[in-house]
Amino acid sequence: MDDLHQLARFDDRLSFLYVEHARIDQHEQAIAVHDKEGSTHVPVAALAVLMLGPGTTITHAAARTLADNNCLVAWVGQEGVRMYAHSTGGTRSSANLLKQAALWASPIARLAVVRRMYERRFDETLPEGLSLKQLRGREGIRVRETYAAASLKYNVEWTGRLYKRGEWASASPVNRALSTANACLYGVVHAAILSAGYSPALGFIHTGKQLSFVYDIADLYKVDVVIPLAFEIAGSYLSDLERSVRLACRDRFRDTDLLEHIIPEIAAVLDVPGVEVPTTAAIEDWDEEPARPTRLWDPESGGSDQTAEGGMNYGGSDC
Secondary structure: OOOHHHOOOHHHOEEEEEEOOEEEEEEOOEEEEEEOOEEEEEOHHHEEEEEEOOOEEEOHHHHHHHHHOOOEEEEEOHHHOOEEEEOOOOOOOOHHHHHHHHHHHOHHHHHHHHHHHHHHHHOOOOOOOOOHHHHHHHHHHHHHHHHHHHHHHHOOOOOOOOOOHHHHHHOOHHHHHHHHHHHHHHHHHHHHHHHOOOOOOOOOOOOOOOOHHHHHHHOOOHHHHHHHHHHHHHOOOOOOHHHHHHHHHHHHHHHOOHHHHHHHHHHHHOOOOOOOOOOHHHHOOOOOOOOOOOEEEEOOOOEEEEEEEOOEEOOOOOO
């Protein structure tokens, strides 16, 4: 795929596919998944995330096809609740990343982004002067009330969010359902972040991990999407709980048009008025020419040196 503009828009794609104990190879311009049930052809151009669970093998040709079609590949643990590795995003432009980094690096701008994130969670304008601790306190109350309401509605006992990585089977059904649903949500949000050219590591509320920004954006949807779904499935006493949750997530993500909301939501929370951010990268469309070298940074102009390209300065005598 030479031009990423030929690919399906992120918001037009299917959300995710989880595969375990299977072999994946290339099939024409797509991939085929082979397991004990037989072979399934997957149109990866219309898929946002492929989650590879335990017992999967994938050929080089299949991985190349997935990369060419800007489908995020994530190597995950059992039931998708651990992330071991992932592929890169599709866009070659750094404009969104530069804006995100500029906002993240400024304490004033970062706090403004945090406020916008909390406002979108509450769907209201928060009173001026609230400290970050007060915002977190309000959010904590909202989440606890959501857990309590879901527990009552679906008749599921709730004693708190408890999950130990090494003791998956010992967790309560509702906690396993929450972890599985969160993993699905994280995968889709992660793919959206990379697809739009942002960094999953530069979080504004969360910090210190490579997926901090993923957690920031995913939290915008947990209360409305993930928590009710997890309690509903857990209340059904299903034997194959994790698979049922993944299938329910796919349906819920489609029904709520989740993929259509994520990238515009990111742009909205990062649209902080009065903050200057780098704009030089935005004037170039790097996706149109994948082999085109980048320009060099010029501290005098504050942008890129238009006479220098590909790491060499052709405009001066000091080369």
